[in-house]
Structure formats: C-alpha cells, structure tokens
Amino acid sequence: MNEELKLILDDAKEQMQKAIEHLENELAKIRAGRANPMMLENIMVDYYGARTHLKNTANINSQDSRTLIIQPWEPSMLDPIEKALQAANLGITPQNDGKIIRLSIPPLTEERRKEMVKKVKGEAENCKVSVRTIRKEANEAIKALLKEGVPEDEAKDAEAKTQTLTDEFIVHSDKHAEKKEKDILTV
Numbered sequence: 001m002n003e004e005l006k007l008i009l010d011d012a013k014e015q016m017q018k019a020i021e022h023l024e025n026e027l028a029k030i031r032a033g034r035a036n037p038m039m040l041e042n043i044m045v046d047y048y049g050a051r052t053h054l055k056n057t058a059n060i061n062s063q064d065s066r067t068l069i070i071q072p073w074e075p076s077m078l079d080p081i082e083k084a085l086q087a088a089n090l091g092i093t094p095q096n097d098g099k100i101i102r103l104s105i106p107p108l109t110e111e112r113r114k115e116m117v118k119k120v121k122g123e124a125e126n127c128k129v130s131v132r133t134i135r136k137e138a139n140e141a142i143k144a145l146l147k148e149g150v151p152e153d154e155a156k157d158a159e160a161k162t163q164t165l166t167d168e169f170i171v172h173s174d175k176h177a178e179k180k181e182k183d184i185l186t187v
Helices: 003-029 075-087 110-147 152-185
Strands: 044-047 050-053 058-064 067-072 101-104
Touching: 003 110, 003 152, 044 075, 067 075, 075 101, 110 152
Parallel strands: none
Antiparallel strands: 044 050, 058 067, 067 101
16 A cells, blocks of 8 residues: 555544544543542642642542542642632532541432433544544545545555444444443432
8 A cells, every 4th residue: 555545544543542532531521420539530629829620639539439639739729729629610519627628429310310321322423533534635645646646446445444433433432322321220
C-alpha cells in the first residue's frame, strides 16, 4: 500500500481512538448512583485568587459506594472548596466537619436514572458522529491522492479499511454506552 495512504489510515485510527477516550472520560463523569471521584473532575476552586482544579488542592477518595471524602492539603482551603462544591450544583450538600468535607451521594430515582441513560446515549452518539466525521475526512484525503495518481485499487482498498475502522470504533462506542447504561440502571 502507498505510504501516504497508510499515513491517512494511521491518522484516522489515532483520531478515532481519541474520540473513544473522550467518550470514556465523559461517561466517567456521569453519576451512576455510586461515589466516584471523577464526578468532581471539572470543579474549579478559588486557590489564593487563581482558578484551580479541585483535584489539585485536595485528596478525593470514596469512603464507600455512597460517600466521597475531600481532604484539603491546607486547612484554609475548606471554605473555598465547600463554596465551589455548592456552586457546582451537583445536587449534593457538602458536609464540612472542620477537617474534611463529605459528600453523601443519594440513591438515584427511576426518573433520574432515565435522564442519565439519555445523557449516556447522547455522549455515545456524539462519539459516533466524531468517528464518522473522521472517516469522511480520511476518505476525502484518499480521493485527493487518487487525483494525484495513486492507483484506483489501492484507494478503494484504503476506503474499505477506513470503513472497517469506523465500524470497529462505533461498536466500541456502543459497548461503552451499554456498560454505563447497565451501571446506571442497576439498583
């Protein structure tokens, strides 16, 4: 196979893998009724005037399946962390005991579980759209090489491999979504 075609396929595969990794990160942020430190991934705290990720100011651990423990590295950070958690609108009231902050995760209602499943399906669909867009861009690059004189059979073979990659990554996306849905719906 032509070296340029191989580069196009390798690049497409790498970008599709990044789309799956992004999906995994987004799904990890969706609460499945269990305490998961990833739920707090995007929370920003006012750290001496600078906006800083919560994970860079405190240890975050899950004590059990329903409780997250946030232990600031500096005792003076308790109040800013508590304010950031309240401002994040997680639907969970932080409990500050003067040394650590506890977040007790309430069990999900059936209605909330259905909302979460919709969100999971939306994230999976976004991933599939990204994968298909990558396929389209790869096919356009292959067609451009065809006009430059790459043999037609090699170009068709590269397009077929691009489609195989696309199908593979869409299946990965579906599997991640199904696993997360099962996780959410399990009471």
